[in-house]
Amino acid sequence: MHEWQPLQEQYNLEVRRDETLAKHCTYEVGGPADFFCEPHNMEALRGVLQLCRAKGTPVTIIGKGSNLLVSDRGIRGMVVCLAGAFAKRGFLQACPGREAYAEALNSLTEEPQIDADGFAWLFSEAGASMIEVSKYASSLALGGLEFACGIPGTVGGAVYMNAGAYGGMTQEVAAITYYLDADFELRAAVWDEQNFGYRRSLYQDVKGTILATCYRLQPGDAAEINSKVAELTAKREKSQPLEYPSCGSVFKRPEGYYAGKLIMDSGLQGFRIGGAEVSLKHAGFIVNRGGATATDIADLIAHIRKTVAEKFGVTLETEVRFIGDW
Ligand SMILES: Cc1cc2nc3c(=O)[nH]c(=O)nc-3n(C[C@H](O)[C@H](O)[C@H](O)COP(=O)(O)OP(=O)(O)OC[C@H]3O[C@@H](n4cnc5c(N)ncnc54)[C@H](O)[C@@H]3O)c2cc1C
Incomplete structure (x- = not known):
């Protein structure tokens, strides 16, 4: 067999x-x-x-x-x-309880239901596209996930990384997350129990596998929400090299600095190793200009870290996660 x-x-x-x-x-x-x-x-x-x-x-x-x-x-x-297949989503009448994972999955509706406190509860499995979930909420005039309209990961990846952009962060809307713990037991964590920090979450600490999250959203003005999404999309398109493969910002924001500015001021924009290049459009991005290997990108990351440390005494930490047999 x-x-x-x-x-x-x-x-x-x-x-x-x-x-x-x-x-x-x-x-x-x-x-x-x-x-x-x-x-x-x-x-x-x-x-x-x-x-x-x-x-x-x-x-x-x-x-x-x-x-x-x-x-x-x-x-x-x-x-x-988990991307793609593990991706049911829909609305619930209220925030689901800790034990209500299966029940929640079976009670999803397409139409939002507004609770007595004026909130809508959007439940999504981990493999759903964050961009698609954000746009789904905005299209129904529900505010809260506009910041995520250009984050090209999954809901699970966004919770795991506490993804954020333009002043918004996952931690502000992720009311409850269901996950399997290191022994594959079903658990739930609500709001602050998720130990969110800058690109950090509980799930990194406990080696949890995220199953689903329920977002708390607020009904708003459709025109206002859509114009915010359009504004953030335009900002992203103008400032980021979306035409090339990348992982977004390679480095975390160091305390008191911007990684992109330090890299730019180090004269590294356009610097290449193999097919990997420090983006000319956004110095915080390394782009694959065609034919890059993972080693090219890793070597370029090491070169940037060394140069910035020598010039400015700042140690850059990577936001991108190295996985596999390095
Ligand atoms: C063009 C571009 C722009 C970007 N802009 C932003 C931005 O504005 N803000 C931002 O925060 N990020 C941004 N990113 C980075 C990235 O999109 C986010 O970190 C995203 O949340 C990662 O989700 P993912 O599904 O791709 O996760 P992956 O990259 O597949 O995984 C990331 C980590 O999460 C873990 N993980 C993923 N899913 C689960 C799960 N279900 N359970 C447990 N662990 C899991 C993985 O093991 C891994 O450690 C950008 C990336 C690109 C390419």
Whole structure:
């Protein structure tokens, strides 16, 4: 019997071998995953996690790969991709309780329902596109997720990273998140229990796998909300090199500085290693100008860190996450 056959039989979950990860991340670089699967519900996800634990196979969870640098050598073990298949979303009458994950999934409606306090509750599974969920809310004149209209990851990736932009952050709207803990038990964390910080969350600390989040949104003026989305989209298009593969900002904002400004003032804009280039449009981005390898990008990151440290005495920390066999 094929070693992953039980997953196929029990959950109709296909496991692929030697899946190229370059096609699952926005940098479009990176070698193969030994094994790769895309579970579509919690049972299948838990099934694969349990089987991997029993076999001693390491597991890496990914969303849309928009904040990842995958090694050219790839990733040993199983890569579990939640983008796409794990993506139900809809509205609830109220914020769901800690024990209400399954019930919430079965009670979703297409139309928003406004509760007695004037809030709408948008529940989304982890693999849904953050851009699509943000636009869905805006199209219904619900405010709160406008900041995320250009963040090209999943809902799970945004919660994990506490993604934010233009003054908005995930932590302001993520009311409750359901996740599997390190022993694959279903848990829930509400508001502050999620230990959000700058690009940080509880789920990084507890090695949690995020299943779904419920956002608290506020009905607003449709024209105002849509004009905010249009304004943020225009800002992004004007300032970011969206025409090339990238991971967005490579570095976290260092206390008291802007990474992009430090890099620009170091004279590094346009500097290239192989196919990786410090963007001419936004110095905080490294873009793949075609044919870049993960090693090119990693070497360029190291060069930038060294140069900025020498010139300004500032240590840049990466926001992009290195995964795989480095
Ligand atoms: C052009 C561009 C612009 C960007 N702009 C912004 C921006 O404005 N603000 C911002 O914050 N980010 C931005 N990013 C970065 C990125 O989109 C975010 O960090 C995003 O939230 C990552 O989501 P993802 O699904 O792609 O996660 P991935 O990149 O696939 O994974 C990121 C991390 O999250 C973990 N993870 C993902 N899903 C789960 C899950 N369900 N459970 C547990 N762990 C999980 C992974 O293991 C990994 O450690 C940008 C990226 C690009 C390419």
